[in-house]
Amino acid sequence: MSPSPAELARIGLSWQPSGQAALRGPLLALAEDCDRAFVRLAGLWRAREERHPCSLPAERLQRVGYLRSFPHQASFAARLSPEEADLEAFLDGPVVDEHGALAQARLSPLSEVLTPAACYHVFSDRLGHSLAGPEFVTTRNSCFRREREYVPLRRLSGFTMREVVCLGTGADTAEFLRLAREALELFFPLAGLEPQWHPATDPFFRPRENPRYLLQRVDPVKYEAIYGGDLAIASTNRHHDHFGTGFGLTLDGRPVHSACVAFGLERWLFALTDRHGTDPERWPSLEAAAAKVCAELGGGAP
Amino acid sequence: MRSEQEFRDQLRSWIRSKSGEGETAALTDGTALFEERYLRSVHLPELLLLLERLCGEPIDVEELSPRDFRSIDAMVRRYARSGVAS
Numbered sequence: 406m407s408p409s410p411a412e413l414a415r416i417g418l419s420w421q422p423s424g425q426a427a428l429r430g431p432l433l434a435l436a437e438d439c440d441r442a443f444v445r446l447a448g449l450w451r452a453r454e455e456r457h458p459c460s461l462p463a464e465r466l467q468r469v470g471y472l473r474s475f476p477h478q479a480s481f482a483a484r485l486s487p488e489e490a491d492l493e494a495f496l497d498g499p500v501v502d503e504h505g506a507l508a509q510a511r512l513s514p515l516s517e518v519l520t521p522a523a524c525y526h527v528f529s530d531r532l533g534h535s536l537a538g539p540e541f542v543t544t545r546n547s548c549f550r551r552e553r554e555y556v557p558l559r560r561l562s563g564f565t566m567r568e569v570v571c572l573g574t575g576a577d578t579a580e581f582l583r584l585a586r587e588a589l590e591l592f593f594p595l596a597g598l599e600p601q602w603h604p605a606t607d608p609f610f611r612p613r614e615n616p617r618y619l620l621q622r623v624d625p626v627k628y629e630a631i632y633g634g635d636l637a638i639a640s641t642n643r644h645h646d647h648f649g650t651g652f653g654l655t656l657d658g659r660p661v662h663s664a665c666v667a668f669g670l671e672r673w674l675f676a677l678t679d680r681h682g683t684d685p686e687r688w689p690s691l692e693a694a695a696a697k698v699c700a701e702l703g704g705g706a707p
Numbered sequence: 708m709r710s711e712q713e714f715r716d717q718l719r720s721w722i723r724s725k726s727g728e729g730e731t732a733a734l735t736d737g738t739a740l741f742e743e744r745y746l747r748s749v750h751l752p753e754l755l756l757l758l759e760r761l762c763g764e765p766i767d768v769e770e771l772s773p774r775d776f777r778s779i780d781a782m783v784r785r786y787a788r789s790g791v792a793s
Contacts, residue, residue, distance in 0.1 A: 575744075604773075613768050619755070620748035622768065623776035624741035645744065 407675075412683045413557065418674075424555030424562030426671055431685045432678075439673045440545060440567055442596075442691035446588055447569040449699055450541035450581065457526035457546055460517040465529045469651035471521065474617060477610045480549040480562070482517040485510060519549035523568040524665045528648040531572075536656045539573030541581070558675035559636060565670040571663060574656060575645070578664035582641050585666045588698050589630065589639060595694035597680050600630035600638055617647075632676040640667050714761050714787040718779055721757055725750050736779040762786045 410420070417430035428436055444454070460482045466472060472479060485495060491511040498509035520526065523546040545567045552560050571581035586602075593600060604625040612618035621627060626645070629637035642665050648654070649661030681687045715736070723731045726745045740746045746754065759766050766786075775785035 616748040616751045619751040619768060619771065620741065622771040623751065623773055625773050645747075647748075 407679045408683050410557065413678065416678070416683050416685070418557065420557045424552070424560070426558065426561060426564075428674075431683075432674055435677060435685070435688060436565070436670050436674055438688075438691045439668070439670055439677075440565075442592070442695035443567045443569070443668050444543060445692055445695035445699060446592065447541070447543035449584060449588060449702060450569065450571065452541035452543040452569050455527065455530075455542050455544045457520070457523070457530065457544060459547060460519050461525055461529055463516050463518050465532070465652075466518050466521075466525065469525075469528075469648060470617070471525070472518070474607070474609050474615055475521065475550075478521065478550040478552070478608065480519040480521075480551060481515045482519055483515060484513045486513050520546050521550060522548055522667070523566045524570045524663075524667070527568075527570045527572075528652045528654065528663065531652065531654055533653040534655075536572060536654065536661055538656070539571065539577040542570045542572070544568055544570070558671045558678075561671055564672075567668045567670060568665050570665045572649070572654065572656075572661050573663075574659075575662045578643060578662045582643055582664050582666075584702070585641055586628075588702060589666075591698045591701060592694060593630070595697060596677070596689055596691055598632060598638070598676055600632040600676075602628050603631050605629040605637070605640065632672075633679065636672055636676065638669060638672045638676050641665075642667065709761060709763075711783060711787045715779065715783050717761060718757070718782060721754075722746065722779065725753075736783075738779070739777055740779070741776065758782065758786050 408416075410418075413432070414420075417428055417432035419427035419429070421427065463472065485492060488511075494511070495507075495509050500508060502508040523544050526546065527542050527544060545565065547563055548566045549563050551562060554560065555562055569585070571578050573581075605627045606612070606618060606621040607627065609615045609618040626643040628641045630639040632638045644663045644665070646660035646662050648663050649656075654661035677688060681689070719736070722740065722745060723734065726734065731745070734745060738745065755766050755768070772785075775781055
């Protein structure tokens with residue numbers, strides 16, 4: 406049985422009505438152990454760690470059609486208009502109204518999108534680059550998506566995503582995804598989890614009208630590891646040359662292909678506490694499990 | 708009534724017209740079209756319209772299955788026999 410909200414609060418979950426989670430104590434330690442495990446798995450490819458900002462220019466995301474595909478999920482970094490008169494009008498009002506919204510707020514034009522997925526930065530930051538060979542990157546970021554409803558540790562407006570990204574040829578990305586799948590199939594049982602892999606599609610706006618949704622129907626590029634029948638805790642994604650073309654990335658004169666493996670950290674907290682309970686003594690050591698996987702597959706950075 | 712061979716010929720011709728010049732030398736009826744990037748997402752709406760025209764029946768996008776679109780052979784197998792083609 407899933408832990409109750411009170412049990413989760415006792416081990417460190419502070420749930421915000423906005424759909425975000427604050428973590429402390431044992432739950433934060435578990436989240437960090439998860440993340441260290443994923444970084445350890447990224448060592449299979451000697452992936453380099455990168456840290457990126459919390460937003461991307463809308464112009465950059467437009468290169469790959471993000472806002473046309475997912476306008477219903479986008480969140481933005483908004484700022485008040487810097488005009489003196491606008492700021493004065495704002496201060497003359499109540500500032501925040503009875504519904505919790507800013508009152509009399511005139512905004513600057515919206516140009517920054519809060520990170521929707523960690524890997525977008527990896528491509529955007531390499532805009533126009535010619536790669537000398539395949540590159541493997543791991544990065545973690547807070548990601549933001551508007552949803553119809555929010556559920557603690559399962560569906561959040563702001564959540565933590567760890568990704569491992571491969572940029573290279575089509576063959577490089579196929580081999581990357583093959584090894585990722587093999588690694589995860591060893592890792593899951595060591596974590597006491599037995600998710601089922603299923604082909605999946607991204608949550609496109611008006612999907613029937615979106616060629617990229619149609620492509621995902623006829624050429625399965627996304628697989629999700631589903632825990633408990635309905636919770637995706639990891640996904641593998643083959644982008645073909647979608648990002649390489651959009652961001653002008655080349656390898657040997659041809660658009661770069663890319664693929665990624667993504668983990669939603671808060672969802673792992675749900676799955677692990679659902680499976681093992683809220684007593685930290687009963688939680689598996691995930692970093693040790695990942696190290697075991699790397700040793701078995703004969704790779705990985707020390 | 709459109710024969711299976713006509714269906715196949717028209718489909719092959721359309722795919723060749725969408726692939727880059729000089730890129731179709733290795734294209735066969737068994738080639739993995741999306742996997743090997745002969746076709747891309749932007750081609751799909753037009754491909755579905757073509758298949759609807761060739762087989763004479765509407766196609767429900769929720770019924771799309773990867774196994775039916777992998778190659779020219781797969782599309783012929785699925786769609787040339789579902790409609791007026793014989």
